[in-house]
Amino acid sequence: MRVVVVGSGVSALTAAAILAKNGRQVLLIERQPEFGGALRQFKRKKIAFDVGFHYTGCAGSGEILDLIWSYCAIRPRLRVLPLGSEGHDRFEFTDRTPAVRGYFSYPRLAEELRQHFPAERAGIDTYLAAVRQICADVPFYHPEQPLLPFLRGYKNRPTSLAEFLVRHIGDRYLRAVLAAPGFLYGVPQSQASLEVHALVAHGYYSGAYTLDGGGQSLVDAFLAVLAASGVEMRSGESVEQVLVEGEKVVGVELAGGERVAADQVIYTGHPATLMGRVPASLFRPAYWHRLAGLANSLSLFAVFAEGERELDIHQGPLNYYLLPGSGDILSADPETPRQRRPMMMTGTRTAADELLHQGRNGIILLGLGYWQEVRQFEQSSSGRRPPGYEHYKARVAEEMIGVAEKRWGAVSGTIRPLAVGTPLTFRDELGAPEGCAYGAMHCLGQYNPEVRTRLPGLFLAGQSTVMTGVAGASISGLIAAGEILGLEQLWQDVVRCR
């Protein structure tokens, strides 16, 4: 009774830990040399940079991440740092002052918004109530509710976030601040659904948390627990084929030709990359067409840099956002000029016990990026890019640094780039088609695939299958393990960790 888990991001690690705890023999296979997917850190000049994890919601006592981490026995290995009621993101506009504080707290946020936009009081209340109301029926926010009716039941047709905001909010700057959590699921504002927005925003408005040691600490905690529970882990190897006999999974074949027997496979690559790895005849053409046609979430440009000074997240904001004064804050148009795109600055967090050994002035700039911008270089691979690409990359970085220094130079000082990521980098390093930051979009008009597939024993869990972010990925892993172990029983056991 072996389960092969393909990939080693949060969803894969979570699924593997849950299965191992329940006595399953688990083999985890990662294509990259290191485990951890988007949670992995890399170092430049002794500064540890997080690529995919900067903060999360849902990690407070009794919340879903706390429950999953407790169940997986990794919670004691983590130092979860709540931002507190004063914790906030700072939202600035290219053409408006002052900045608005996006508190990680419903009451503080409501107070701040009413103060800045006194005429919009009713709209603010309507919006916040709608977000809460949508999440009232979601078991991940209310673990006392059963899981299956939510997962299997019909969902109401999603409604447009943009239409909702226009209907209830007159001030476009306020609309932009309310739409800003869109950054955390990577959907253009015009295609965002109120329901998905609410799922993400509710966590964000309910509290934010960082981890001492960043995303790497989560990876390390999982790896320690997996090793202790006898999970076999292999990196630098890729799964080429899911082997099937009599319409049932019987194993996988690795790149070198080695075959490993397995009763179940949890595939955490992008669903569209399942094609070619599973015999085509196993699924109806409609399913393949659906996977191939999935529209991907937005991508990013990232500048990993060294600032003159350390950003103090306990005194100041956690993240600094610069939002365009006109148009959508997240435009669907890849031709959107860079000055009309949003940008974010955040600092690196240093693990308390490594303060002596680590650089502390790490700065990360994230700007909205589109695959179309780098598509001309798509044939190249990591480490072998044409000179034109390097120039392009340097120019984008210079531009982003220029904007950041002008805006936030008082806190960051001079910013010197150490590494730059583009949609192409994310495609190649994270196996994300088109460099998508959050897998296939959870947006209006798109039907994302479920965790279970028509092939018994094959499950999808990665690349934001169920939802985005660390919480979304952890939930995807939980559901994949649950499909194997029995969903409702697992859910009850996890909830009992409260």
Next chain:
Amino acid sequence: MEAEDALRRRVVEVLAEEFELDPEKMVPEATLYEDLGLDSLDAVDMVVVLEKTFGMKLTDEEALRSIRTMEDLFQFLLRLQAAER
């Protein structure tokens, strides 16, 4: 009537292709689940295919759930088309 026949033909054609079904068996009284062998896992794929083929949003969950036979499906789509005009 002509438009109605065209829609019926198109539904049979596209579902036969996308779900590898035998068009001969896709008569109006055929049930999607028992006779044609589709199941709940196919339901979403079917919505995606039909939305794309006819350029309409299949929003009425209640009505979708009540579809049992090919004829139910035809009538559902015809009603939707009429409403969009």
